[in-house]
Amino acid sequence: MVAALLCVSTDGHAELGGTMPSQADSALAPPQTLLNGALRLRTLTDAGNTTINEYATNTGQIIAYTWQGPTMPDLRALLGPYADSYRTGAAASAPDGNLHASRVVRPDVIVESGGPMRGYAGRAWLPAALPPGVTTGDFR
Template structure:
């Protein structure tokens, strides 16, 4: 029994290592997911010129087989600066958060076990907000230093 648990843990870690990283790097590759992209312009009060309509980031929306919707916000260089998820199951957060996943897990370890349906991480290099319960999970994460000028984090869906 112990060998089976060790093998399952090893395989899940191996899967995470082979997955594409997202937050802070290239967009994720969700096998079998339906993806759409929308180019957006960040609006800034200081940038009320013709340049304000230039696309400065792209939102890619993927619908996973489970029905969960994942959105990745990518800057003009193709780097993901924010992600969000909403649906009946959690997406593979190791894939979605990339190297920022360790910030989430280390903060989760410090919390008391009771009432663990919400997690908030607010660090200088990453902000992660995740909450939910069975069949209703939602969350978002972003890298504050990578946000495009004029981007409002309240617009992350």
Template sequence: MKPAISLAMTIAATLTISIDTRAELGGAPSWPDHSSVGISILAQQAPLAAKYTLSETKLRSGTVVREYVGQDGVVFAVVWHGPQMAPLNKLLGAYFPPYIDGLNEVHRARGGGNGAAIVRQPGLIVQTGGHMGSFAGRAYLPQALPPGTEPDDLQ
């Protein structure tokens, strides 16, 4: 049980990098004006089939974060890939503690260790994986997916 706790603490400590975020999953886009130091906007697409807007941002670390924003202006999913983990404590916001609880459960169930993980909590799914220098994942609110949008659409 100690490995799961220390892993969660390590992840939380690692993810506390300084980024000027304004909101998170379940809120407004993190970088609505893309003026934060250390990030640059790669692409912002118009509403896709009038379901959502996709905003893609490259962090100073080289990690790319995509935010899926519904018509109501609320982020219902975030997807990331790059050489470092995305700042999940910032991107998940209020969903970060349940994510850590779920991550601890996953690691307890498999006897510790590292590696890919799928955390399923009420109203939240987070999938992470990768290895040093190449991380990827996605987090989404299943209840907030626009009609006709499937989790596999979030890439």
């Protein structure tokens, strides 16, 4: 399952821990401001028609992604430098019999993913990077 999660293509965004551009390029809408300026949100659609929400702090550091759509996004691209930590955690997780959902908790990154075919949803975030007053419930 991990290999499948890391193989689908995504375009037009940075990666966890990277920097969200403060100005939209010509192909993207400008980021929205959330929670009185604590977060910026940019919504993208990948090549598989999956909607990806990219969350950044007010300084531009990307701290989370959420996704929903008919295909899995390219988690290797989304997770960037945290992809190896995620893979290590996924490989060490004991199978719980649920083939449609997974939760990998590492000190540096948390990834939740699931859904039936053509109905994938999930989120990934950097727990230590959440600004004061921001919770994982704010990532929709």
